[in-house]
Amino acid sequence: MSKKEAYVKKTEELIIPILDEFEFELVDVEFVKEGQDYYLRAYIDKPGGITIDDCVEVSRKMNVLLDEHDYISEQYIFEVSSPGVDRPLKKDKDFERNIGKMVEVHTFAKINGEKEFIGELKSFDDKSFTIIIDDEVTFSKKDVSLVKLFYEFNL
Helix, strand or coil, X not given: CCHHHHHHHHHXXXXXXXXXXXXXXXXXXXXXXXCCEEEEEEEEECCCCCCHHHHHHHHHHHHHHHHHHCCCCCCEEEEEECCCCCCECCCHHHHHHCCCCEEEEEXXXXXXXXXXXXXXXXXECCCXXXXXXXXXXXXXXXXXXXXXXXXXXXX
């Protein structure tokens, strides 16, 4: 396990009890370098959406645990955030919640000359998912860079 993966795993272990207390969902945790700074980010959600006050409350409690456990050797900035409208579908529960909805799929390599697809999410399993465009198209998760809900705005 890489250092980055270990940081993410330990962060998930520490933050989940806090989120359970508030009945919030952990969407994702990432440890990334942007410019010269490292960021440890926790994306959280709840039915109806997360508020700034929700993020502040979780951040306060989590900062105490981060100081206590001190498991990250690099200097970093900790952030708690809503995943936003462009929330990627990463976990099984994300796929389950969005069966029947329109999704946008981006692949690493072209498939039949295309790298972006829009269709209705039909099904998924551990390694793949299927959308309906004109016909059913099944994607291997390892070949996909991004899956998110598709929103069409009429102006």
